[in-house]
Amino acid sequence: MSDDYDPWYQWLRHSRHGDDAALQQIVQGEVVEYVNRLLDAISWRSDMTLLDVGTGEGAVAFRAIERVGSALHAVFTDISPKLLRYAKDKALQTGVAEQCSFLLRSADALTDIPSGSIDVVTSRAALAYVSNKSGALDEFFRVLKPGGQISIAEPIFQDEVLELVFATDWLARHAEAGSSPLPLLLRWRAAQWPDTLEKLQVNALMNYSERDLWKLFDACGFVGLHMELHFDMRAVPAISWESFLRSSPHPLSPPAGVILAERFSPGESACIEAILRPVIEAGNSKATVRLAYLSATKPEFQLNR
Numbered sequence: 001m002s003d004d005y006d007p008w009y010q011w012l013r014h015s016r017h018g019d020d021a022a023l024q025q026i027v028q029g030e031v032v033e034y035v036n037r038l039l040d041a042i043s044w045r046s047d048m049t050l051l052d053v054g055t056g057e058g059a060v061a062f063r064a065i066e067r068v069g070s071a072l073h074a075v076f077t078d079i080s081p082k083l084l085r086y087a088k089d090k091a092l093q094t095g096v097a098e099q100c101s102f103l104l105r106s107a108d109a110l111t112d113i114p115s116g117s118i119d120v121v122t123s124r125a126a127l128a129y130v131s132n133k134s135g136a137l138d139e140f141f142r143v144l145k146p147g148g149q150i151s152i153a154e155p156i157f158q159d160e161v162l163e164l165v166f167a168t169d170w171l172a173r174h175a176e177a178g179s180s181p182l183p184l185l186l187r188w189r190a191a192q193w194p195d196t197l198e199k200l201q202v203n204a205l206m207n208y209s210e211r212d213l214w215k216l217f218d219a220c221g222f223v224g225l226h227m228e229l230h231f232d233m234r235a236v237p238a239i240s241w242e243s244f245l246r247s248s249p250h251p252l253s254p255p256a257g258v259i260l261a262e263r264f265s266p267g268e269s270a271c272i273e274a275i276l277r278p279v280i281e282a283g284n285s286k287a288t289v290r291l292a293y294l295s296a297t298k299p300e301f302q303l304n305r
């Protein structure tokens with residue numbers, strides 16, 4: 001692994017689609033759809049200052065610039081130097097660099113962004129990775145002007161992961177699996193997702209529900225909360241086995257090929273491949289994306305709580 005290795009960059013630019021060009025295009029189309037929903041929740045004025053937290057490639061901020069215009073100032077923040085560099089290059093290439101600034105900051109420590117200086121905070125699929133979510137929300141609240149707006153969209157994995165936890169637990173108590181491939185497939189899933197309640201509880205990306213997000217926003221002092229929970233079932237497109245081996249379902253998971261090579265014997269890998277490969281290459285499965293969209297406002301005046 002090179003010194004320059006950055007898991008966030010690696011996932012967004014490569015492992016999300018396993019370097020399959022057709023899949024990359026489909027994913028980008030879906031992201032535009034999610035970003036538009038998130039931006040629709042804001043009442044825009046042309047001369048606002050936007051802070052996009054965990055900006056990644058800048059999908060939210062660049063789309064906001066396209067929609068709002070040249071008077072919008074956008075602050076891109078992320079913990080990945082490589083992604084910030086990527087977004088900066090893109091701003092230069094697309095001629096919008098003058099209205100953009102870039103800051104390497106964690107969501108829960110937005111130092112150097114003055115209190116009450118931001119009109120709109122956005123964040124898509126980034127708060128999810130922050131362990132200290134209430135600390136991050138305190139920072140979003142602090143930097144917003146009174147009356148400032150926030151809109152986020154975060155994945156909800158908890159229910160799906162609980163199904164794996166319960167299935168694994170059931171299997172452990174009914175060990176007479178015989179020649180069933182189920183234990184092998186559960187081990188395979190467990191390499192990418194928590195398979196016990198203990199592991200789930202400490203996994204920042206998966207240990208919260210949409211109700212938890214609502215409570216955190218309310219406790220932080222935001223008002224006018226509005227939440228929409230979207231479940232979108234998608235057909236999973238066919239990709240080659242090689243692209244699948246380069247892919248991973250989220251940035252914290254190793255690619256499928258690394259898991260097969262490092263955690264399974266050659267015989268077990270061959271068995272998993274025999275089951276999964278026809279499904280991956282036929283593309284006739286489906287997946288449900290669960291996203292919570294939450295928007296709110298910082299009160300104009302301090303409320304008595």
Ligand SMILES: C[S@@+](CC[C@H](N)C(=O)[O-])C[C@H]1O[C@@H](n2cnc3c(N)ncnc32)[C@H](O)[C@@H]1O
Nearest residue numbers: 008054055056059079080106107124125126129
């Ligand atoms: C799944 S990507 C989403 C990127 C982008 N928001 C989008 O909509 O395409 C998650 C992003 O969160 C960033 N991230 C992870 N932990 C973070 C933290 N503690 N503070 C700020 N950003 C973080 C990663 O670097 C990555 O860019």
